[in-house]
Amino acid sequence: MNAPTPRLDDLDVRTRDIFRRVVDHYLTQGEPLGSRTLSRDLTQSNAMPTLSPATIRNVMSDLEALGLVFAPHISAGRLPTELGLRFFVDAFMEVGAIPPEARAALDDNLDPARQKGSVEDTLTETSSLLSGLTSGAGLVLASKSDTRLKHIEFIRLEPTKGLVVLVGEDGNVENRLIDLADGLPASALTEAANFLNAHLRGKTLGEAQKALAEREQAVAAELDRLTRQVVDAGIASWAGAEEGKPKQLIVRGRANLLEDVSAQEDLERIRLLFEDLDSKKELARLLSATETAEGVRIFIGSENKLFSLSGSSMIVAPYHDDAGLIVGAVGVIGPTRLNYQRIVPVVDYTASLVSRLVSPSR
Structure with missing residues (x-):
């Protein structure tokens, strides 16, 4: 007990x-x-x-x-x-402002105006930045809903089956099967694709759902019933791709965890921690727990099952899309003697910058 x-x-x-x-x-x-x-x-x-x-x-x-x-x-x-x-x-701990040098480094590297690569490239850079600024391992849990839509197309395969082709701005292409109403004209597929490409291009899943909800009356006036069903099916297929797919976990800076290791028990602890980091499914599940709460959370040692053997700590905060939905998390993992007071504001500020990156209108 x-x-x-x-x-x-x-x-x-x-x-x-x-x-x-x-x-x-x-x-x-x-x-x-x-x-x-x-x-x-x-x-x-x-x-x-x-x-x-x-x-x-x-x-x-x-x-x-x-x-x-x-x-x-x-x-x-x-x-x-x-x-x-x-x-x-x-x-006892008093959390102050983020150190000026850390703020400057994050601002310089995570400025939305300077981003040229994909969302995944940016999130990988974020993980590396967190590692360098905190001397721990940087973590980013990313959701595919961060991906912005570039193009969507509907293809009929059978009288009541169709294929949705989703192309993201990061170049990823995903195909999803959808049900079609019997007797649906080919023009409805074309009209649905044109509508989605015109109104939702460049938006994430959360932003697309919010935009459609805000335009509900306009959609009803602009599209007939069957075409609206195709539009809804296209968005639902995008969301469904999220639910069945494990989120992407990016870990950078493991070498930092080997610094200042002198005692044999420390080496054993680091070995166990590396095993924890290799259990990406379990770590992603732990990070997903942050999606039920706002703000920075601190996990110390055996407060979570994953770190019960290695005696490690994790500081983590969620980030949001344009709709205000939590779509991922950023954090730092290391020994229990992490500099909590310094790292908490760094993780918190990083989460706010990543929210701006994945949702430029925020």
Whole structure:
């Protein structure tokens, strides 16, 4: 049974400060913080000059009883537990503005006016950028609904069966079977294709659905019933291609995870993390969980099954299309001592830029 998360009121001012220093030392150095080291630091900084190592050890014992810290070895200092990290993130961490250098790099590389490649190229670049800015592995979960329609065509195969040919601006071509009304004239297929190409070219799936909904009366006046059925079938086939297809997962920057690895247990953790990253289906499912919530989410260690062995953390945020629908996610994965305070605003800002890229009218 998991221990309940302590409340901030459970800690007095001195205990809060010591806990915070244990966590800060772990996030910056990756090492346990001992009572003697902490006592010396407090004396030198004149923060708590009268606090002895014995008193600090008593406070650390109290923190250990609350499940917030642990001693990895006998006579060692303390490290934060996963519960302690979650408590720190929720109760202590203050998220500021994105660092200026990170903002400049993202603005320069994800400016919609400068994008010449496909959506996939841009999202791959985004993953690489996140990796470089955070020293973790950059993640992008992309949806095919990001693809913008370039051309659509209807072809009759049988009296009641047709083929929809969907060509995206990124050059991808997809074919989908649709049902046709018995006796549908060939002119209805041509008229439906002309209508969709005239009104929906350059739009994503979400934008196309929104545009048709807004033009419902105009569509009814412009097209007859049978032609409207073909139009609806064409859009439905596009949406259906989404539902049955796993989303694309882009991972860049694995080499960053090998830096500062010294202990054998760290190497084993990284090996397990690489196995997690290879489980793309499971990772995509985890990232898809972000589509039920707005804003940045932080997963720490065993809070999710995928990272239960490697003890890794993930910071992730969704991005949206023109219709306001969540169509993917961007994020960073790394050890539990990620610089959460710095990375959260980077991931959040990246998600807003990607939303602009996939939906220029936002």
